[in-house]
Amino acid sequence: MIEMYDVWKTYPNSEPALQGINVKIDKGEFVYVVGPSGAGKSTFIKLMYREEKPSKGTIFINNFNLEKLKERKIPLLRRQIGVVFQDFKLLSRKTAWENVAFALEVIGATGKRIRSRVKETMDMVGLADKADALPSQLSGGQQQRIAIARALVNSPAVIIADEPTGNLDPENSWEIMNLFNQINQRGTTIVMATHNRDIVNTMKKRVIAIEQGHIARDEKRGVYGYDD
Amino acid sequence: MRSGGYTDTMIRILLRHLREGIRSLGRNGWMTIASISAVTVTLLLVGLFLIVGFNLQAASLNVEGQVVMNVFLLPDATPADVPSLQTQIQNMPDVKSVVFVSKEEGLQQLRNKLQADQDLLAGLDSNNPLPNKYIVQAKDPAQTDAIAGRISTLAHVEKVVYQKDTVNRLLTWIAWARNFGIVLMLALIFTAMFLISNTIRITIFARRREIEIMKLVGATNNFIRWPFLVEGFLIGVLGASVPIALLSTGYAILVKNIAILPSFSLLTPVPLLSETGLFLLIVGSFIGMWGSVVSVRKFLRI
Numbered sequence: 001m002i003e004m005y006d007v008w009k010t011y012p013n014s015e016p017a018l019q020g021i022n023v024k025i026d027k028g029e030f031v032y033v034v035g036p037s038g039a040g041k042s043t044f045i046k047l048m049y050r051e052e053k054p055s056k057g058t059i060f061i062n063n064f065n066l067e068k069l070k071e072r073k074i075p076l077l078r079r080q081i082g083v084v085f086q087d088f089k090l091l092s093r094k095t096a097w098e099n100v101a102f103a104l105e106v107i108g109a110t111g112k113r114i115r116s117r118v119k120e121t122m123d124m125v126g127l128a129d130k131a132d133a134l135p136s137q138l139s140g141g142q143q144q145r146i147a148i149a150r151a152l153v154n155s156p157a158v159i160i161a162d163e164p165t166g167n168l169d170p171e172n173s174w175e176i177m178n179l180f181n182q183i184n185q186r187g188t189t190i191v192m193a194t195h196n197r198d199i200v201n202t203m204k205k206r207v208i209a210i211e212q213g214h215i216a217r218d219e220k221r222g223v224y225g226y227d228d
Numbered sequence: 229m230r231s232g233g234y235t236d237t238m239i240r241i242l243l244r245h246l247r248e249g250i251r252s253l254g255r256n257g258w259m260t261i262a263s264i265s266a267v268t269v270t271l272l273l274v275g276l277f278l279i280v281g282f283n284l285q286a287a288s289l290n291v292e293g294q295v296v297m298n299v300f301l302l303p304d305a306t307p308a309d310v311p312s313l314q315t316q317i318q319n320m321p322d323v324k325s326v327v328f329v330s331k332e333e334g335l336q337q338l339r340n341k342l343q344a345d346q347d348l349l350a351g352l353d354s355n356n357p358l359p360n361k362y363i364v365q366a367k368d369p370a371q372t373d374a375i376a377g378r379i380s381t382l383a384h385v386e387k388v389v390y391q392k393d394t395v396n397r398l399l400t401w402i403a404w405a406r407n408f409g410i411v412l413m414l415a416l417i418f419t420a421m422f423l424i425s426n427t428i429r430i431t432i433f434a435r436r437r438e439i440e441i442m443k444l445v446g447a448t449n450n451f452i453r454w455p456f457l458v459e460g461f462l463i464g465v466l467g468a469s470v471p472i473a474l475l476s477t478g479y480a481i482l483v484k485n486i487a488i489l490p491s492f493s494l495l496t497p498v499p500l501l502s503e504t505g506l507f508l509l510i511v512g513s514f515i516g517m518w519g520s521v522v523s524v525r526k527f528l529r530i
């Protein structure tokens with residue numbers, strides 16, 4: 001599903017953010033990516049949906065070889081993975097419904113299919129009644145649920161989340177985590193960068209810890225392991 | 229998948245872009261108004277300039293049409309010489325028309341001119357001092373000088389008279405005015421392009437976050453570009469409509485009021501305004517689309 005071989009990433013004028021990452025994530029796994037700020041977590045995540053390009057190394061995502069992926073084929077990759085962000089990244093001038101529908105519009109789905117899939121997904125995240133609300137009229141937790149619905153609406157094989165609970169209070173964080181768990185139980189692979197110790201230690205999953213550009217730990221049913 | 233599925237998808241996506249572009253106009257509120265105003269102001273100037281320019285052009289053509297040579301014949305030219313000489317002149321290159329005016333006709337014209345002072349002409353009927361002449365007009369007034377030279381070498385021709393200085397001065401002035409007009413026109417169009425694309429760039433800059441999000445969700449560049457293209461087109465068309473309406477109304481009023489002056493005539497509104505309007509519409513929509521596409525391109529690299 002996701003494979004990285006000797007992946008390096010160097011930004012201009014700084015130490016390498018990632019230094020020889022090797023990792024393999026199978027279909028249906030739920031993986032936390034933890035580590036101190038600035039250790040390379042975000043870069044690791046961004047490589048997967050090709051917002052960043054590795055300086056060196058090979059990455060396979062769902063049969064895409066990112067090394068050989070042409071610039072104009074990037075959208076095809078992104079349609080097969082759902083991405084959830086800390087700051088939600090919703091289109092502010094579109095309603096909740098339209099935000100979710102957008103992911104289907106880009107693949108040219110019919111109006112009929114869009115209507116049924118969006119309805120289904122909005123029901124699943126429990127926000128069917130907020131279809132016409134603009135993001136600014138929703139709470140943080142609700143916005144994140146809309147973002148998850150958008151990531152999910154295409155039925156992607158994998159969902160990548162970059163600190164999805166970073167802007168939420170504990171109660172909303174747990175609701176979001178339960179949603180992710182539910183999605184994972186339907187067979188969707190989930191890779192999630194997080195700073196939330198309670199969640200990692202309570203909802204036990206595989207933990208990959210990244211420190212100073214290296215994978216420091218990779219444990220099945222691991223723990224958070226940091227004090228912050 | 230059934231046949232025709234691909235075409236169906238294309239049409240569906242195209243309709244989606246149209247809908248999206250139109251919707252975006254409304255959602256942008258004052259940004260849309262700012263862009264439309266920029267188009268309106270500049271195209272109003274362009275249109276105004278075009279209408280004045282076309283009228284000046286027509287007026288100058290009119291003046292040029294009045295540049296004629298008088299070719300005076302020697303008294304030794306027999307009535308038989310008259311048509312053959314006329315053919316000779318007519319066959320010269322660049323000659324547009326040759327009209328024969330006999331001495332009797334010449335006298336009659338003089339009489340008409342001197343209405344009140346007929347006594348000056350008394351006795352001339354029996355002893356007409358006026359020569360026979362041709363009135364010759366060149367196809368291009370600038371050729372007048374050369375043609376006059378050639379005609380004066382023909383047999384039976386006494387001399388060729390035309391207002392040399394006036395013609396030359398007029399011609400230089402017209403040529404200068406024309407060049408100046410073209411330069412001003414180009415400058416105006418460039419200003420329009422700059423102003424409009426700048427305004428559109430600002431409105432799109434405000435939306436760069438949205439473009440980024442769309443890309444992250446898997447939209448292709450074209451998918452993002454099309455609604456902007458539609459929006460730019462509509463801004464151009466809406467922006468052009470206001471100056472078209474203003475200019476049409478204004479010009480109609482002007483024509484109506486100026487009709488009282490007999491010596492001064494404006495071009496009729498129908499071909500002038502419809503052509504100018506079409507031009508403004510095309511320029512507006514192209515600048516609108518161009519501005520959108522150029523501005524979006526900057527933010528598509530994610």
